[in-house]
Amino acid sequence: MLKKIEAIIREDKVNDVKDALGKIGIVGLNMFEIRGHGRQGGIQLLGRAGTYQVNMLTKIQINIVLSDRNLEETIQTILNAAYTGEPGDGLLFVCPVEEVIRVRTRERGQDAVMYPGDIDERRGQAKV
Amino acid sequence: MVYTINTGDTAWILVCCSLVLLMTPALALFYGGMVRRKNVLSTLTLSYIFMALIGVQWVVYGYSLAFGSDIKGLIGGLNFVGFIGVDALPNGNYSKTIPHGLFAAFQMMFAVITPALITGAFVERVKFKSFLLFSLLWATLVYDPLCHWVWGQGGWLKEMGVLDFAGGTVVHIAAGFSALAFALVIGPRKGFGKFPMEPNNIPLTVLGAGLLWVGWFGFNAGSALAANGVAVNALLTTNTSAATAGLVWMLLSWLDGRPSTLGIATGMVVGLAAVTPASGYVTPLASMVIGAVAAPISYYTMRFRDNRKLDESLDVWACHGISSTWGMVATGLFATTAVNGDGANGLFFGNPGQIGVQLFAVMVTIVYSFGITFVLAKLLSWSVGLRVTVMEEEVGLDISSHGERSYS
Numbered sequence: 001m002l003k004k005i006e007a008i009i010r011e012d013k014v015n016d017v018k019d020a021l022g023k024i025g026i027v028g029l030n031m032f033e034i035r036g037h038g039r040q041g042g043i044q045l046l047g048r049a050g051t052y053q054v055n056m057l058t059k060i061q062i063n064i065v066l067s068d069r070n071l072e073e074t075i076q077t078i079l080n081a082a083y084t085g086e087p088g089d090g091l092l093f094v095c096p097v098e099e100v101i102r103v104r105t106r107e108r109g110q111d112a113v114m115y116p117g118d119i120d121e122r123r124g125q126a127k128v
Numbered sequence: 129m130v131y132t133i134n135t136g137d138t139a140w141i142l143v144c145c146s147l148v149l150l151m152t153p154a155l156a157l158f159y160g161g162m163v164r165r166k167n168v169l170s171t172l173t174l175s176y177i178f179m180a181l182i183g184v185q186w187v188v189y190g191y192s193l194a195f196g197s198d199i200k201g202l203i204g205g206l207n208f209v210g211f212i213g214v215d216a217l218p219n220g221n222y223s224k225t226i227p228h229g230l231f232a233a234f235q236m237m238f239a240v241i242t243p244a245l246i247t248g249a250f251v252e253r254v255k256f257k258s259f260l261l262f263s264l265l266w267a268t269l270v271y272d273p274l275c276h277w278v279w280g281q282g283g284w285l286k287e288m289g290v291l292d293f294a295g296g297t298v299v300h301i302a303a304g305f306s307a308l309a310f311a312l313v314i315g316p317r318k319g320f321g322k323f324p325m326e327p328n329n330i331p332l333t334v335l336g337a338g339l340l341w342v343g344w345f346g347f348n349a350g351s352a353l354a355a356n357g358v359a360v361n362a363l364l365t366t367n368t369s370a371a372t373a374g375l376v377w378m379l380l381s382w383l384d385g386r387p388s389t390l391g392i393a394t395g396m397v398v399g400l401a402a403v404t405p406a407s408g409y410v411t412p413l414a415s416m417v418i419g420a421v422a423a424p425i426s427y428y429t430m431r432f433r434d435n436r437k438l439d440e441s442l443d444v445w446a447c448h449g450i451s452s453t454w455g456m457v458a459t460g461l462f463a464t465t466a467v468n469g470d471g472a473n474g475l476f477f478g479n480p481g482q483i484g485v486q487l488f489a490v491m492v493t494i495v496y497s498f499g500i501t502f503v504l505a506k507l508l509s510w511s512v513g514l515r516v517t518v519m520e521e522e523v524g525l526d527i528s529s530h531g532e533r534s535y536s
Contacts, residue, residue, distance in 0.1 A: 047388075050430075
């Protein structure tokens with residue numbers, strides 16, 4: 001079963017999370033800048049004369065599509081790397097993925113999210 | 129009397145033409161960085177277009193109305209229409225050691241930037257066609273006459289002895305109070321006060337401020353119309369006022385929490401606007417006082433405007449209108465003939481009457497510029513309309529007015 005992790009984390013934690021994911025062998029991911037808020041209130045910025053409140057804060061969302069046998073390990077890795085303890089650390093969403101197709105080779109399913117040297121190869125479940 | 133061209137003066141004023149012209153793109157950047165991204169091109173264009181519009185209007189009739197042969201102290205005649213008679217010889221009235229044409233060119237750069245200043249009041253919602261109409265009418269009905277009154281030969285405020293070295297009244301007070309009038313008529317941007325409208329590119333604004341400072345040397349020091357001691361004095365007072373005001377605004381900003389880049393840049397510009405009328409008449413020490421006082425005056429005017437929920441969007445009134453009003457008063461206090469023999473003394477140098485003249489000229493400028501602008505804006509709002517539609521405003525003027533995307 002394929003799953004997608006949408007990890008909304010702090011901007012300044014992106015490198016820590018990417019390094020940690022790289023160490024366990026998660027190769028394929030993408031990210032984009034996102035704005036939002038949860039429990040963390042906004043911040044006060046300086047205008048020309050006085051301050052103003054900004055409630056939509058910039059975070060990064062990292063998207064990873066992976067096989068569910070790697071799901072829990074990946075989740076734990078992200079959680080540990082992205083943690084600071086302050087409000088605003090972020091949220092992880094896990095959704096099921098209907099299908100994955102690799103553009104270059106037309107591979108579908110699990111094969112499309114496997115890469116040389118990745119987490120599955122290290123565990124000994126590399127594709128034939 | 130026959131005047132001869134001084135090549136040093138002429139070379140310097142030629143350079144000043146470039147410096148002051150550069151101030152219009154600088155202003156465009158200064159304003160452009162402060163609006164939302166969807167309106168940055170529109171805001172730039174509102175300033176840039178004046179290089180074209182007044183570049184033509186000035187030659188065709190603007191210069192003549194401002195500096196032509198005097199009619200009852202109120203307006204110039206049509207003797208310089210088309211720049212006929214504006215040639216390479218000095219004009220005894222205006223330029224004793226530089227060509228007449230150079231004086232006219234130098235003045236053109238002032239006529240270009242002044243209406244551009246007003247645009248800060250109505251960014252992000254003005255209808256481009258109406259803006260063009262307003263601008264042409266404003267230049268003709270407000271700038272050209274006002275210029276004549278203060279700087280034209282026979283101009284009635286000039287005859288009264290007003291001291292305005294480089295355009296406190298003609299440029300900054302006129303633009304500032306016109307901005308106020310226009311803002312009152314056009315109304316606020318949709319959503320003003322409900323959610324923050326953040327600057328899209330503060331680096332652009334800061335770049336603009338820096339270029340404005342450099343250009344202002346041409347604006348103020350060039351108004352000496354000669355490469356002499358008065359020009360040097362004007363350069364020094366310009367620089368010192370900007371520096372002091374920048375420091376003071378930094379402190380004010382710090383009191384709000386942290387010293388903001390935008391605040392420091394704004395403080396510098398406010399100091400420059402304040403010292404403009406005084407620059408060739410006061411000492412550098414006096415200019416320090418001018419800058420130091422201008423910053424809090426403008427700062428609290430901005431807060432006042434914000435509290436009143438008036439969307440005079442880029443604070444032209446606070447930064448130019450009010451700060452230069454202080455500058456005109458300061459000129460009446462600190463002017464000394466020791467700095468400029470062609471000037472007069474102010475209150476602190478034994479001439480209390482000068483303050484009265486300064487205040488009178490300020491009042492006239494305020495009433496005239498505000499009044500005419502208000503009427504023009506009202507007339508336009510009833511006829512062609514001042515604003516774009518709600519949808520056009522939401523989408524942003526870059527796309528709706530100009531069919532362009534700023535950053536693709």
